[in-house]
Amino acid sequence: MLKLRSFETSDIKELHRWSNDSRSILMVGRTPLTYEQVLQEVEGKRRNNDLLLGIENEEQQLVGWVFLKDIDHGHGRASIGILLAPEARGKGYGKVAMEQMIDVGFKQLRLNKIYLTTRGTNEQAIGLYQKIGFTVEGQLRQHAYVDGQYLDTYFMGILASEWSTKE
Numbered sequence: 001m002l003k004l005r006s007f008e009t010s011d012i013k014e015l016h017r018w019s020n021d022s023r024s025i026l027m028v029g030r031t032p033l034t035y036e037q038v039l040q041e042v043e044g045k046r047r048n049n050d051l052l053l054g055i056e057n058e059e060q061q062l063v064g065w066v067f068l069k070d071i072d073h074g075h076g077r078a079s080i081g082i083l084l085a086p087e088a089r090g091k092g093y094g095k096v097a098m099e100q101m102i103d104v105g106f107k108q109l110r111l112n113k114i115y116l117t118t119r120g121t122n123e124q125a126i127g128l129y130q131k132i133g134f135t136v137e138g139q140l141r142q143h144a145y146v147d148g149q150y151l152d153t154y155f156m157g158i159l160a161s162e163w164s165t166k167e
């Protein structure tokens, strides 16, 4: 059983390692990052009152993080993001951790909508999000520049009403 717990400052070293994996750079980032840059990213998210949670597997090992950012209580919406350790991918952790975080967003923070953006080339992530119940709401043409080419960005969202009637 996966567990979400608070993401601590001592976890940033691991986040730095995951962020510099080549697939992470291709799918999420742009270039390799220093520890200081990753630290600043976390501090920026904390200042923004984003909800940052660490993902722990059955052996209490930290295998990734998941976060709700740009939480807007006025509109009842937030954006979700996830990054797993390279060795923890492809084991179904992403689905369980996303579902747990979506539950927090809808049932604890009383959000109405959770959305995300992802690169059009990230078939694994898009497949996962569709499986969870996200809908593609828009395709932003040539919105990202990665590895020498412009890529489309997918905007996807799920509503509280869709989540509560899932299953």
Ligand SMILES: CC(C)(COP(=O)(O)OP(=O)(O)OC[C@H]1O[C@@H](n2cnc3c(N)ncnc32)[C@H](O)[C@@H]1OP(=O)(O)O)[C@@H](O)C(=O)NCCC(=O)NCCS
Binding pocket: 023, 024, 027, 028, 082, 083, 084, 085, 088, 089, 090, 091, 092, 093, 094, 095, 117, 118, 119, 122, 123, 124, 125, 126, 127, 128, 129, 131
């Ligand atoms: C994207 C990520 C969160 C997915 O989590 P994961 O635990 O590795 O996900 P899984 O490989 O178990 O896949 C979950 C589902 O996605 C779908 N999927 C996986 N690979 C796919 C592919 N190549 N094409 C289409 N769908 C795919 C499947 O439906 C799968 O469910 P199933 O195994 O029950 O059939 C994780 O791999 C990761 O952190 N990647 C690097 C960072 C990243 O890309 N983050 C997202 C940025 S938007």
